[in-house]
Amino acid sequence: MSSKESCRSELRIAIRQLSDRCLYTASKWAAEQLVGIEQDPAKFTPSNTRFQRGSSSIRRKYRTHEIAATPIAGVSYVATPVMEEDELVDGDFYLLAKSYFDCREYKRAAHVLRDQTGRKSVFLRCYALYLAGEKRKEEEMIELEGPLGKSDSVNRELVSLERELSMLCKNGTIDPFGLYLYGLVLKQKGSENLARTVLVESVNSYPWNWNAWTELRSLCSTIDILNTVNLNSHWMKDFFLASAYQELRMHNESLSKYEYLLGTFGNSNYIQAQIAKAQYSLREFDQVEALFEELMRSDPYRVEDMDMYSNVLYAKESFSALSYLAHRVFMTDKYRPESCCIIGNYYSLKGQHEKSVMYFRRALKLNKNYLSAWTLMGHEFVEMKNTPAAVDAYRRAVDVDPCDYRAWYGLGQAYEMMGMPFYALHYFQKSVFLQPNDSRLWIAMAQCYETEQLRMLDEAIKCYKRAAACNDREAIALYQLAKLHAELGHPEEAASYYKKDLERMEDEEREGPNMVEALLYLARYYKLQDRFEEAEVYCTRLLDYSGPERETAKSLLRGMRSSQSSLPSMDVERFPP
């Protein structure tokens, strides 16, 4: 990796260039990373100290990774020369246009720049036009809502923009920012391949525009496409790859990328949040919680990604922390979909499902394609026993993202609730296909097969086996496997699974009816096999419990003793000294 100092200077220039072109999101992102670069402890100035957070335990943990991750052999970064500005002094018209732009008067800004030929001015005019079109589109979407739902209105500037930008592209007078805008337009028009090429060209010549990377990421929908994209090596590429892997659900790869990046950008909130996201997908809730607590401390007014934190708090049932979070985001910015989602989660945890649905609805009004709100709303409807509404909500989630295994799972559950287990199987199969390492999904499917109406026990056994193979936390699978095998008359398999289950319960020091059942079965099984010693061990363990099993154990023991005494010779034969 290039030195921290060079990163820093690159970013500083980039931020100015980006904000000159009113690409505010990208410049915000770049600035976050700039501040996220760790200071060399030798020469930090007092004003920088408050960004130092080396004391936290998590930080220390990642330090250790840093050493391992830094040397990646064979990667030499091409030092991309920072672009020279063509106009050293900004024109008056440009300044006026930029002020209009900053006041969100896009059409006015474009109008002011109508005859300007400088690259910066041309870009700003096109970008302003684009945004004006987007704004109008959003408005029309509401105005033109047809009787059968929203009609899709389009950005009316796209055609003329495309014509102009393609002309510029042909002349070779287009700069990387223009390419980015061209890619954006092409993507909206649906020609994805061309858009991808154009965006790649843009990021290769100017890698610091995070917006371009994000657009490119959304165009790399499969790993094959991602691998065919030809990118120059630059440290920005690592950011891109990390987030692309995350999008493609390759969480471990993405995690290792981020940890490597932490070596340079040790204080980046962005990276921390992304790591939390990956950990969340890997269901490491404790780590996620710690990461978010840290993030809250350093960046208390953050709303982005906080809905995930609320999910974790929900799963851990920490009422007070969730209410605190909800209060905080509410005070910061209540009209953000994330905020609404957090409040919805809070009400759901409280058991007030109607209110919760109201807030999820609000979140969806703010962003129709907000995936997790659809899914969570589906959960709420399930709680409210309104299955058709739940099915509808889940289906919309699936339409937003067909890879959302939670929504598929929810659909399956809803149908199972309605007593249609066979129909539900289709959905469980979908969700299991997308997330084959989640034992809960396998167990749900197995239970579906096991229902009274289907009784497809062989299939159920197969599913439980898969569940047991992928780290079944609630330890349902082993017990169920044992029971099913016993039911189907496979005593050997049943005994071995009971034994495994027993071992597991002993490891985790759990007690309960399952324990008694396992002991009883094993005792009986070994007795039938004439292996009295083992049987005796289980019987004596049973004696520690109260209830009818204790009596059974006693009688079993008695039976064994009597048969042993009546056939002493057999015994001697079997166990020679």
Added chain:
Amino acid sequence: MSGIFKQPGAFAITPHKVSVCILLKIYAPPAQISLPFPFSSVAHHNRLGLFLLSLTKSCDDILEPKLDELIHQLRMMSQNWMSTWIIDQLMTRLSSLSSPDDLFNFFIDIRGILGGPDSGAIEDDQIILDLNSNLGIFLRRCVLAFNLLSFEGVCHLLTNIGIYCKEEFSNCPPYEAPSLDDSSSNLETYSEYENMDLENFVYEKVSEEIEARKEANERIPFHLHVPNTLLSLVDDIDVPVDSAASKQSEKVRVASPYGDPSSNMLRDDDPSGAVFLRTNWQVQGYLQEQADIIEKNGGAVSLNGFEIVLRQLRKLAPELHRVHFLSYLNSLSHDDYIAALENLHCYFDYSAGTEGLDFVPPAGSNSFGRYEVALLCLGMMHFHFGHPKLALEVLTEAVRVSQQQSNDTCLAYTLAAISNLLFENGISSTARLIGSSYSLFTSIGISLSVQQQLFVLLRGSLKRAESLKLKRLVASNHLAMAKFDLTHVQRPLLSFGPKASMKLSTCPVNVCKELRLSSHLISDFCNESSAMTIDGAFSTAWLRNLPKPTGSLLLCPENGSGSSSNVSQFCAQPTSIPGSVMQVLGSSYLLRATAWELYGSTPLARINALVHATCFADASSSSDTALAYVKLIQHLAVFKGYKEAFSALKIAEEKFLSVSKSQILLLKLQLLHDHALHRGHLKLAQKLCDELGVLASPVTGVDMNLKTEASLRHARTLLAANQFREAAAVAHSLFCMCYKYNLQVENASVLLLLAEIHKKSGNAVLGLPYALASLSFCQSFNLDLLKASATLTLAELWLSLGSSHATRALNLVHGAFPMILGHGGLELRSRAYIVEAKCYLSDTNFSVFENYEIVIDSLRQASDELQLLEFHELAAEAFYLMAMVYDKLGQLEKREEAAASFQKHILALQNNKNEDDPLVGVL
């Protein structure tokens, strides 16, 4: 359908509707006595009214027509200056709308042409729009929709009217600026080259396939199982668009082979061409019509073309979930399993089964949704794709859920579906599955065979349907009952004691009785919820027929109702009977034909098949029509010889190129096999037999009928090759199979075959019991023709036991003669003649010299008919006998003639190897 229109504001005002309003104003100007200005007669005036009515009702497309289309139609409507005047008026009034205020004034104005609530008091010849007439309601809805618009809405309307007019103006000169521009920019962005290449590739493959087919046609047409997808691609490319396609979808279709739907969509979205959906009612009607077409003949709708329309619809009306259902139907008819499954699930997830199905739920909303319908559809889908086990599993769940939800309608349909499934796939292993689920069986507590279960199911579903007054279901249940009666002996389900009578109902009279019950129901069919489609279809057809020059005559009062030129047009209209009913009615005729065929009355069978082919061809599904053709061709082959049959088959093959290939293919193989057997081409026969066996392979699900057919033919081929032991073995195993699966009709013919085998191998004594058994089977199933043929075989067997039995044999033959001569085919008849002659000849009391004419006559008859059939073996026998008789009589010349014919046939039989079969070449 009433449930769909609940949303408020489901009626949006669009430029096209504004145009219609203007036309309405021309049609009925306020405060005008008698005829308004431009109309020369009442007829013309009425014609405009009818035109407007059609515009509001037609459902041939999802999008509203553009202004140029509207003007085109107006021109079509009447050719004189009147239409020009109307168009001028329309254009000026449209272009005079230049500010929101003009629109407000226009709509206030428009209100004036509506009659008041007390319009009865006005004189007769004053023209007003009744408030409650169709057009009146339309106008009121327009006004209401306008009044509900926000200011932004009015602005949008104004802009859109501007675009709507501008398009017309710019389109009048040859299509220039916008379209040219568009295409160039599209070319530049043409990034989907891979896509295009793929399409080209497929296209090449298709043409290769066609080439291959041509080549193969010159030889023996084996292995022409063109995959369906390719066939449908062929459809996409060169099949002329069927009548239902409208202009717009034609455009789409033309575009579709070039494979870039996204660019297509974009063109539609272009700001220069604002698109508007028609009214909800019209769109639903369009979908309904498409569904009917798909149901009737799925191959006629192109997969991609229709999918593009649907995608557009989905974009314009995301809450119209019915689109998913149509897309399910579309992929179902093109055998795209995955897409069908996806769309089905999607549809029911969104709509919960409460949208747009034919059987409207009972009043009172059910918050649960009607997911049992989803199960029913899923079950049918699995059935369609040949997964009977899955289908049964799903349908069982459907039974349970509909019982839980007490949705009796769905239950009745599900039971009907299950019985249909059991009927088609007589799998013995299904017994357990269904037995465990349906409470009736478990409550009886005895195990029933599949057939008995089927019977119980049929009865149950019939009763349910009757009590629910689901007439269509009742009708089709009666059909199913008739079908069941045809192939099964009906025993009392629970027999108490030995005396329980065994009632047979395979008699065609019984079947027909059952059938009449169903058609009776149809005749008093009252139109349930079908008014909409009929209205819509009528309007669509009317609009489509505008260009026909007969227009001026239409509805002239002078001509009265008898305007002859339109009679045919009106006849072609769907009558008040909806298509589905026609279909049920049609299949009842087919069933009737089958019943008579089994019974042995060929003329009646032919008549029924003919009725189906002529009257129901366009109403019924293409597979049904194909079946009717198959029956007719079989009849031809049996009665007129192969040449005619093959030429008819060629016609049928062309007609049913894409659909129901298997039926026609099966028939072709059957005919070729028969023909080869008769001519003694045993190798070819064996090859054809193997081909049949391939058709019956279990890849696509086991078809028992096909399987028995294949092995029956196999045994027959072996018999023709004189491999008696092998033939007997095959026949035996076949009999076992038929017995196991209760295929009673087949049992009889297998037994007869066994008797034949023994007869030919010279073991007449062994053959006798088989023949007798076959006879008794035939008797108990009323298979009269088969019985006659069995009697014939029996006579032959007796005859071969020695001349002492000749009289007995002769009596038998004579007993069977009425049936054989009345209904038998060429082969059977000539066989009977030969046997009769043989009987006479071997009878010791018969003197040839006295009565030789009897013998010669029958032999001549036989030989003539056999020559038609090219049945060399039997023909040779006939000529041989003839020669012998002439020899005895001493007529040497005639003897030589007969002997020469004998030699010819024998030689043909022996030398067939090096001879090319002309008929095979023809195919």
